[in-house]
Amino acid sequence: EIVLTQSPTTMAASPGEKVTLTCRASSSVSYMHWYQQRSGTSPKLWIYETSKLASGVPNRFSGSGSGTSYSLTINSMETEDAATYYCQQGSSYPPTFGGGTKLELK
Amino acid sequence: EVQLVESGGGLVQPGRSLKLSCVASGFTFSNYGMNWIRQAPGKGLEWVAYISSGSSYIYYAETVKGRFTISRDNAKNTLYLQMTSLRSEDTALYYCARPVQPGYFDYWGQGVMVTVSS
Numbered sequence: 001e002i003v004l005t006q007s008p009t010t011m012a013a014s015p016g017e018k019v020t021l022t023c024r025a026s027s028s029v030s031y032m033h034w035y036q037q038r039s040g041t042s043p044k045l046w047i048y049e050t051s052k053l054a055s056g057v058p059n060r061f062s063g064s065g066s067g068t069s070y071s072l073t074i075n076s077m078e079t080e081d082a083a084t085y086y087c088q089q090g091s092s093y094p095p096t097f098g099g100g101t102k103l104e105l106k
Numbered sequence: 107e108v109q110l111v112e113s114g115g116g117l118v119q120p121g122r123s124l125k126l127s128c129v130a131s132g133f134t135f136s137n138y139g140m141n142w143i144r145q146a147p148g149k150g151l152e153w154v155a156y157i158s159s160g161s162s163y164i165y166y167a168e169t170v171k172g173r174f175t176i177s178r179d180n181a182k183n184t185l186y187l188q189m190t191s192l193r194s195e196d197t198a199l200y201y202c203a204r205p206v207q208p209g210y211f212d213y214w215g216q217g218v219m220v221t222v223s224s
Contacts, residue, residue, distance in 0.1 A: 094165065097152070
């Protein structure tokens with residue numbers, strides 16, 4: 001099973017600040033996918049196939065990476081971006097998720 | 107509009123059974139594999155099980171293998187999860203989710219809570 005490690009576990013960012021979340025895989029994967037989960041709601045697909053934004057996702061978000069190292073970047077933090085973000089790989093069975101990064105507003 | 111609506115959760119004693127359902131609408135259910143994914147209170151996401159569109163292929167997480175059974179009824183647009191020999195560590199919010207190649211989940215239900223406690 002591929003283990004995904006996200007860092008940091010928790011962080012706070014001010015409005016307008018650039019934010020980078022990291023996800024490292026224990027083995028190489030073809031793609032990384034990201035989900036946003038706001039408190040009390042279901043996860044939403046946010047970025048798929050490493051860098052493609054899901055429908056309705058603002059273009060201040062971007063994704064990048066390859067092999068075992070991937071990242072999600074917010075160009076300019078906004079209030080609505082406060083949430084927990086999970087990375088997920090589906091290259092190898094079973095599909096696995098990272099432990100999540102909780103992003104708070106400073 | 108794609109909708110996935112789970113039901114069947116509740117409070118159950120350790121060792122007992124429970125069956126979850128997920129009714130799908132807004133897409134051709136019989137064309138898609140489906141998954142169950144769970145989230146323990148305050149914790150992250152854990153994939154539980156997958157069933158292919160025609161039920162030919164079924165996979166389980168090691169943590170539930172032998173205790174949980176995933177199934178579907180394409181005529182009723184419904185996905186099921188039969189859970190037996192429940193343990194306290196099975197306490198979680200259970201989501202059904204639609205998978206898309208290459209291996210991500212594009213739609214999720216609202217989740218149904220299962221609490222295993224005496």
